[in-house]
Amino acid sequence: MRFATVLLPLPYECEYTYSIPDVLDSRAKPGVRCSVPLGRRKMVGFIASISEERPSGDYEIRDIERIIDEIPVFNDELLDIAKWMRTMYFTPTGLSLSMMIPSGRKESEVSPFYEPASFKAIENLSEGQEHALSVLRSGESRFYYLFGVTGSGKSEVYLRRAEDMIKEGRQVLYMVPEITLSQQLSDEVYDRFHGRVAILHSSLTPSQRLKAWHEIMSGDIDIVIGARSSVFAPFRNLGLIILDEEHETSYKSGNTPRYHARQVAQYRTAKCGTEFIMGSATPSLEAWEMMRTGKLRRIDMPERIGEGRYPKIEVVNTLKEKRNISPELEKAIRKALSEKKGILLFLNRRGFTYGYQCRSCGTILTCPNCSVSLTYHKKSNRLVCHTCGFSEPLVHVCPECSSRDLSPSGFGTENIEEEARALFPYARIARLDTDVAESGKGKTQEILQGFRNGSINILLGTQMIAKGLNFPLVSLVGVMNADSSLSIPDFRAEERTFDLLHQVAGRAGRYRDDGFVIIQTTQPFSPAVAAAADNDLETFYRKEMENRKATGFPPFSRLLNLTFRSISEEKAIKAVEDLGKSAYELEESNSAYEDIEIFSPSPCPVEKKARYYRYHMLLRSSSASLLLSFAHKLLDNYKAPSSVYLEIDMDPISLM
Incomplete structure (x- = not known):
């Protein structure tokens, strides 16, 4: 009998050993999902490895009950990324894998862009595009940034470089920040290449995503176009990652794991020897600093192509x-x-309008679940909260002073x-x-x-x-x-x-x-x-x-935001204050953490959201490795009180 190491999507780091029944032995392999018992529960886990030997220790080993996949849904590279995310984003490995991998089980017909590859002739490049392409083809770096004005033709440079890679038999990931852009780009790529193109974004059904996932993993797809989560696509032979509109905040996940697609792409590039091209007319300040220090090879494209001119x-x-x-x-x-x-x-x-305000006492009508103003929608004649979705009919009497003198503001x-x-x-x-x-x-x-x-x-x-x-x-x-x-x-x-x-x-x-x-x-x-x-x-x-630099904020420092939320304001305050006390004690007890700056616990700018009170504590350091070390020592054995939730956000894009 063989034994499998199984990773489960639990809120703590864990590996469990299960025995593989003879009836499932031929289907059990690393990279497939399986159904296993855990206590009285049944869970879907991920087989990370298989051993011929029983682990040491006198304890009961339970059987895997079912193998879900006929072929693997993740490879060694994705497993390595999931383990890295445990360190970088404080997310257990099994939980990261469950976020990466589609949950679909049936393979429906979803690959709308699937034909034998051929390349259309395209028009001549501008001088700026020719220069950019020559630098990319020189191989002097693996990390590039196209700093080009809107209309300078960055997309054409991306596609030319993608064409180079596909002709060499390698795959390409082309990331864009929005689903609408994904569709627009996919139309252009399909018309251009008539090639094997897949789209990955959150609007796909699980089954559609799984179908595309298998095609990518088998090498049947040349180009993947997708939003943030496509950075986890299981390529067989990835040669190029393109991250267009690098400055966009939608590349950062707002849910666990709170990863940034740019950082994950940089990690994949460093580990796998791919080429990574970012581009924007307005780079993030983090990317700007990487260009200044030489970590990114900057390629300027200052002129619009054709008859276009900056307005x-x-x-x-x-x-x-x-x-x-x-x-x-x-x-x-x-x-x-x-x-x-x-x-x-x-x-x-x-x-x-922005809000609805009483002209007598100045009260702005706010959401009962959130500390934000309600927005008036004339078509439905309702007040709506764009944070939690609460809505109510238009109010005609001020809840504070009973005045009827209410009107829109903004x-x-x-x-x-x-x-x-x-x-x-x-x-x-x-x-x-x-x-x-x-x-x-x-x-x-x-x-x-x-x-x-x-x-x-x-x-x-x-x-x-x-x-x-x-x-x-x-x-x-x-x-x-x-x-x-x-x-x-x-x-x-x-x-x-x-x-x-x-x-x-x-x-x-x-x-x-x-x-x-x-x-x-x-x-x-x-x-x-x-x-x-x-x-x-x-x-x-x-x-x-x-x-x-004067205020000590990124890119001259790294931040970690710890946010506690609870329906009970008292519990949220106590939790953040208790962790703050532990943080100060840890810093004082270890001289290695002198560079760690601990901001006093405070209410979040949006103090209440969807009925939950929110309090946070910010950690700052000039060293990412030191900040991560401190935070793991502080948090790895920490358990939030009941009915209190802790959100851990490394390199937050917003402190709201």
């Missing part, structure tokens, strides 16, 4: 403006409509849509935000296609329309509230504002030389707004890096 940008001070659409923006919209050009109106906020996409329809009654206007996207299958693609072909004149929306989508007819972009993200209490606020403004401005003039952007703001002298208006990236990065 002219005008900043409009709306501090005293009563309308959402300023006179300057209205004039520009009328001109663009008369010339039959496309118009994008961007607002980084869903809903009709504005949202529905509000702007209403104003635009009143100002431009003959224009064909569409709104695209998460509410619209979730209203029906295919609605997003229908709106985007209508805007591309000109049947929609004005497209207004939220962050969805700012990210990498290409619209040839667009000549005018209006940014409605450029400074809204500056009020967020987070050290990355300026960086995120600059990223967003620069990216959304890049939608104008990509295919023509008459692009025009109007930025409406109440803070025209903000460094982020001013730098975006002047297209002065180098100055912005230099000043922001100086600020980060």
Whole structure:
């Protein structure tokens, strides 16, 4: 009889030994899932290894009850990554594997892009693209960064390099930050290569994902396109990883394990000898520092290709403006409509207004489950919490002072849509935000296609329309509230504002030389707004890096955020204070941890979320290895009190 080491998806690190019954022996192999008993429970586990010898020790070894997979669903590389994530992200190995691997069992027909590979002829490259490709082909590094303006042709360079790898018989992973982008890119890749392409993202059913997973693992897929989780795809012969729009925060997982796809890709590259290309017009400050120190080979692509030019940008001070659409923006919209050009109106906020406020006592109506304001949606005439989903009919009486003088404060996409329809009654206007996207299958693609072909004149929306989508007819972009993200209490606020403004401005003039952007703001002298208006990236990065260095925040330090949440505020406070006391004692007892900085426990900026009170403690160090060592010593044997949950976030992108 043989014995299997099985990893289980439990909240603690563990390996269990099970015996393999003779009837299952031929199907049991490392990399397959199995059903095993654990106490009175049945669990799905992962066979990590098989031994001919019984482990030492006088204890009962129970049988594996069922083998789930005919062929393995993970390999040695994925097992190694899962073990690394145990150290890096404080997630047990079995739990990481369960997150990586699809749960589907049936192999349905899902591979929509599956044909013999052949390559289409494509047009000539620009000088900037030729230079970038020659550097990549030189082999002088394995870690590259395409620092290119929007419209400089980074995607073509990615695909050319992917073509090189596929011709050598190697596989390619092409990561993008959003599912919408995945679909757009997959269409382009399919048309271009007529090759073996798979898409991996969270909207696939488990069975669809498992089908693609097996094809990738067997080597039947040449290119995988996917969002964050595709970084765990089980390649047989991976040659290239592409991470487009590297600055996007959606590459960081908000759930356990709280991994960053960039960091996982860097680890895979270092371990497996692949090539790793990142790219963006607005690199994260972490990537900027890696370029400065030579850890990434920077390749500049400063010019737009074809007839595209970086747009002219005008900043409009709306501090005293009563309308959402300023006179300057209205004039520009009328001109663009008369010339039959496309118009994008961007607002980084869903809903009709920011909130609903009592004009008598100043009370802003907030969610009963969260410490955030409710958003008024005019179409449904309801107040909605965009944090937990709570909603209620519009309130007409102030809950604090009983006044009936309540009114909206701020504005949202529905509000702007209403104003635009009143100002431009003959224009064909569409709104695209998460509410619209979730209203029906295919609605997003229908709106985007209508805007591309000109049947929609004005497209207004939220962050969805700012990210990498290409619209040839667009000549005018209006940014409605450029400074809204500056009020967020987070050290990355300026960086995120600059990223967003620069990216959304890049939608104008990509295919023509008459692009025009109007930025409406109440803070025209903000460094982020001013730098975006002047297209002065180098100055912005230099000043922001100086600020980060002076305050000791990333990329000049590493952070670990420990967040306690509980329905009982008292329990959350006690838990964070007790762990804080243990942290101070550990630091004082070991001189090796002198560089560890412990921030006093405090309420999270969003103190209550979905009925849970939230308190956190931040750890900081200039050394990642020292910070991880300290945190593991503090947490490896720690168990949170009952009804209190601990979230461990290494390198958090937000402290909210």
